[in-house]
Amino acid sequence: METPRSLTGVLDLDLLLTKDELAVRDTVRKLGREKLLPEVSTWFEQGVLPREVADLLGGMGLFGMHLNGYGCAGMSAVEYGLACLELEAIDSGLRSLVSVQGSLAMTAIHKWGSEEQKQQWLPPMARGEVIGCFGLTEPDHGSDPANLRTHARRDGTDWVLNGTKMWITNGGIAGVAVVWAQTEDGIRGFLVPRETPGFSTQDITRKVSLRASVTSELILDDCRLPADAVLEGATGLRGPLSCLDEARYGIVWGAMGAARACFESARDYALSREQFGRPIAGFQLTQKKLADMYLELTKGNLLALQLGRLKDEGRVSAQQVSLGKLNNVREALAIAREARGILGANGITLEYPVMRHANNLESVYTYEGTNEIHTLVVGQALTGLAAFN
Known part of the structure; x- marks a missing residue:
């Protein structure tokens, strides 16, 4: 019987990639197959994602790898894409962890945050020491975020947030949540540290999909934040x-x-x-x-x-x-x-x-x-x- 050709053998797609891109792909592939694949079906069956996985991925520089500065790797979009491909070849939950951390939470801070916010949050997030989540979706507003109900009002120099976010990846393990809320000036983003009074999370269980991933509800009950918690660069959707x-x-x-x-x-x-x-x-x-x-x-x-x-x-x-x-x-x-x-x-x-x-x-x-x-x-x-x- 003729030996089957490799996936790249038919069209030689590797010829379209640079040496650096191939190196990133092969490194993440090796990590996935040696460290993650042997365990991921058990994690899926048990409905867990061990915290040490984030430590491993952070140690490899995969969090915010497409961002520049603040401890981020500053790699290309193609290199980041190849890393996502190899992680999801193991399990979508792993790519979701990296995606929400880097492309949502860290990108929000990197793109819209103050220099102080970037210095405070991005380096530990890049290392995996702090996990972030992105609170936009609500129980009644998924495809229509313009009408979200979570709101923030000013109280002196503080902000007070009330509302609920749903289906939030990383929510239960996040050290900081990027929460989007209605204000008198339009939709604004806020950085909510886990220890903030009035902020709590509840993990969503009984899932039959993305089981090797933490999915949570975020609850904001008179959650009081200082003025510098807002992402000043972002207003509106x-x-x-x-x-x-x-x-x-x-x-x-x-x-x-x-x-x-x-x-x-x-x-x-x-x-x-x-x-x-x-x-x-x-x-x-x-x-x-x-x-x-x-x-x-x-x-x-x-x-x-x-x-x-x-x-x-x-x-x-x-x-x-x-x-x-x-x-x-x-x-x-x-x-x-x-x-x-x-x-x-x-x-x-x-x-x-x-x-x-x-x-x-x-x-x-x-x-x-x-x-x-x-x-x-x-x-x-x-x-x-x-x-x-």
Whole structure:
């Protein structure tokens, strides 16, 4: 039997990457396969993510790795994307941890915070000593953040916050929360340290997706903050949405990592599983499935790389990122489902990564902007007409 070619062997996609980019990818891949993959199915089954994982990722410089200064690595958008891909090839929860920490919480401070706020928070966050979360989504306001109900009012020089945030990754382990609230001047961002009176969190349990990830509710009950807790540079939705674009960019790459893991698992299984006296990889229907999966995986990787090159040139738009998330998460989920079918009954067990990735991708499909919202963003870019209302 002919030896199967590698994932890069068909189109030699590695030729499109620089030596530095390949080095970053290979380093994160080695970390993931040696330190994280042996444990992640147990974490998923138990619904936990050990705190030492953050210490490990922070020690590798993966938190805020695309940011400059303040202890951050200052790597390129493509290098960051490749890291997201390799982390999500292990589990979406790991990429979510890095994405929320770096692309949401740290980016909000880096982009909109004062110099004092940057100096206080970014270095320990880059090291993984302090975990951050990003409080935008509410129980009744996900796709419509302009009408969020959490509000902040002035009381002398202080701010007093009241409201609830929902589905907040890292919330239960966060040392600081970036909370977005309505004010008399519009939506503003606030830095809320965990020990602030009136601030509490409650972890969301009984999840069947993103189980190796901390998801929480944030509760603000007359939470009093000093005047310097506000992110002075951000007013209106421009602040949180600019951070979400950073996180969505990482998802464009990360989804392809989950898809690759599913494809590889299905291909390897098909080559070893025999029925009717031959490997099922030798049957036409199985080969069609593998070919279709690989086709979409390759196209998704090329799309992610193109967005990364545009981003490194300062030319990527929010609409282009929406296009990438719309396509790559949708196709990754389709690949996971097809792979599950190839594995048959074995596909539903945690002995293989496919069902775990499929369950995780169900969350990725709707967070950081639902599939429907990104469809309308692309539709507006194509027609010039908004169809959100």
